[in-house]
Amino acid sequence: MMNYNHPFHLVTLSPWPLMTSLSLMNLLMSILNWFMWNNFMFLLFNLINLLVIMFQWWRDVIRESTYQGFHTFIVLNMMKFNMILFIISELFFFISLFWTYFHSCISPNIEIGNMWPPKNIMMFNPYDIPLLNSVILISSGFVITWSHNLLLNNKLFYSKISLLITIILGIYFSMMQYLEYNEAKFCINDSIYGSIFYLLTGFHGMHVIIGIMFLLTCLFRMLMNHFSKIHHFHFESASWYWHFVDIIWLFVYMFIYWWMY
Known part of the structure; x- marks a missing residue:
């Protein structure tokens, strides 16, 4: 356990920013794929993937705020x-x-x-x-x-x-x-x-x-x-x-x- 002598929150290592960026890029490509070739399944998959990543990222923020007292x-x-x-x-x-x-x-x-x-x-x-x-x-x-x-x-x-x-x-x-x-x-x-x-x-x-x-x-x-x-x-x-x-x-x-x- 590390003790800090400042009131700021140093964010712990998290995979969600990188995964969100990649998911957004894939979502944009899947939208273009939907517009050009009417293929909706790729868009649906990437949308669900983005929602799952967002849920886990916000879950971690809620834990940091409510249970760990970082905010x-x-x-x-x-x-x-x-x-x-x-x-x-x-x-x-x-x-x-x-x-x-x-x-x-x-x-x-x-x-x-x-x-x-x-x-x-x-x-x-x-x-x-x-x-x-x-x-x-x-x-x-x-x-x-x-x-x-x-x-x-x-x-x-x-x-x-x-x-x-x-x-x-x-x-x-x-x-x-x-x-x-x-x-x-x-x-x-x-x-x-x-x-x-x-x-x-x-x-x-x-x-x-x-x-x-x-x-x-x-x-x-x-x-x-x-x-x-x-x-x-x-x-x-x-x-x-x-x-x-x-x-x-x-x-x-x-x-x-x-x-x-």
């Missing part, structure tokens, strides 16, 4: 800063998509008739499913904040219930978006409008699904009594991510659905 307050502060940087990088990803949308809608090209939305594009009613989805996500943001407050006050049972409600609202949002896509009168290759609409709403929907998985792992760890009122960075980072998804949706709703309707 000191200084380490947690650095992890919080890393999460903030990650959310900022995601923000700039969406900024690039919004930039594309504004570039096309403020000054539409002659190829689409100098009009926005292009002719024969039937937009969604912003007061129908999009408004319902806005209410759902904003409500989930309030509920997860309530869950965090209950956790800080050591009311774990009610915190679990409110976190479960947040997950249910997120799943309901995804179901409504799936229903909206089925009712759409245009597809992704219907001019620049269809492309940017499905890129923005689709990537946001994918972030919602990732957020649901994030919250599900938090709920599982809460059921395993891994969290306390002073040690719950996993929950905190998940709530930050969920609030980020909420805020991005408000911009999507205002500019994609409501602004040009």
Whole structure:
């Protein structure tokens, strides 16, 4: 057993970073193989392989945090800063998509008739499913904040219930978006409008699904009594991510659905 005279976490030797990199490379090659030769089995195998590696890597991180006590307050502060940087990088990803949308809608090209939305594009009613989805996500943001407050006050049972409600609202949002896509009168290759609409709403929907998985792992760890009122960075980072998804949706709703309707 080695004793350290510093509060930092020196990460032990791990095979998972290298294996994750190789698995991601194989996953990219299998996606290309799927696109070109319609061979899905290679993609399925590499996807399962990546999920297994990720599970084992996160399992080790949970062990270091919960059972070995490596995540000191200084380490947690650095992890919080890393999460903030990650959310900022995601923000700039969406900024690039919004930039594309504004570039096309403020000054539409002659190829689409100098009009926005292009002719024969039937937009969604912003007061129908999009408004319902806005209410759902904003409500989930309030509920997860309530869950965090209950956790800080050591009311774990009610915190679990409110976190479960947040997950249910997120799943309901995804179901409504799936229903909206089925009712759409245009597809992704219907001019620049269809492309940017499905890129923005689709990537946001994918972030919602990732957020649901994030919250599900938090709920599982809460059921395993891994969290306390002073040690719950996993929950905190998940709530930050969920609030980020909420805020991005408000911009999507205002500019994609409501602004040009």
